[in-house]
Amino acid sequence: MPDTGNIPSFDMRRNYARVEGEIKEALDRVLSSAQFILGPEVAAFENEAAGYLETRRAVSTASGTDALLLALMALGVKPGDEVITTPFSFFATASCVSRLGARIVFADVEPDSYNISMERAREAATERTRAFIPVHLFGQMCSLEEITEFMASRNIAVAEDCAQAFGAHRTRGGAIARAGVWGDMGCFSFFPTKNLGAFGDAGMISCASDALADRVAKLRAHGSSSSYLHDEVGVNSRMDAIQAAILRVRLRHVETWAEERRNVARRYNLLFAERDLYEHVTPPAETDGNRHTYHQYVVRAKRRDELSAFMSERGIATRVYYPLALHLQPCFAYLGYGKGDFPVAEKLTGEVLALPMFPELTMPEQERVVGAMAEFYRS
Ligand SMILES: Cc1ncc(COP(=O)(O)O)c(C=O)c1O
Known part of the structure; x- marks a missing residue:
């Protein structure tokens, strides 16, 4: 890879080049089958994904947003209920909570892992x-081991x-135990x-029981378990066979890519030490017992916005996930939360910065990213 030119946050093309042959073969198979929505390709993906996760069943959906919505529908969340997140x-x-007329109850996060605090969730x-x-x-x-028992003892679904x-x-x-098998359901995008x-x-939704999986499968198809008979009102949220075929290919490589992402993260951590940057930049913490898969590599950085602009001038993409905490979103004003209610989350919104992260990111590129950060903090 060149060590000049732009460094993107994520480069799909490099990843595609590694599996192009396998993907084209899978697409050919779907095109000649002429079965495009659900069907055997989707069922095969659901089985393979359930096997990988070691969960009872997996039911695919049209998006991660729909997975969350359908999970809550299947759990019977309704107006007047509260959902903690x-x-x-x-x-x-x-x-997804407000779409069902239920009340969103927020609980603050932890500063190191950025994940919801189990203590605050319990109190809520x-x-x-x-x-x-x-x-x-x-x-x-998240560290779910104790909270799942606590929630179960209160009849609260996870x-x-x-x-x-x-x-x-x-x-x-x-x-x-993988993400998605700790609670009643796991919602994937x-x-x-x-x-x-x-x-x-x-x-996709991973389900701990057949009863929940059957209910989601019905709800994603207009609440219908047999043709043109509707037991309840569901939604249209089915996976395309083409996406399932692509996902089956990529599932075979997901472990390798996760380990590559972990290497990229380790290299960032070492480069920060080498450049003496720890005083300005706090790398993401990997908490005990966890395998972090670095979907994003998010640091906390001093003078975050200036740093991000400086990097951008040098052709290095960075992103802010997330610039505004959810309780301060205009559409959730009706909940009555205000500034200062979740101080840790609010502080993070001013500090977090996602650096380029993808399995194929090279060492010279990472040296450029960290070099630019060092230059910024020297100035
Ligand atoms: C934490 C989280 N939840 C839910 C979603 C929704 O997934 P999708 O974009 O597939 O609807 C996303 C996707 O970006 C996400 O990051």
């Missing part, structure tokens, strides 16, 4: 709480938001830039 996430984590539980959505942000799992965490895991009782990405929108 993090204010530091992508919009869809919270919007009331007798109206129906579900808890922990988000495994940026590719690192729907993990695994949109950014396909392949992440924690150790539990000496064995690994296969948006193209995700660690397991399709070539369009796609999503």
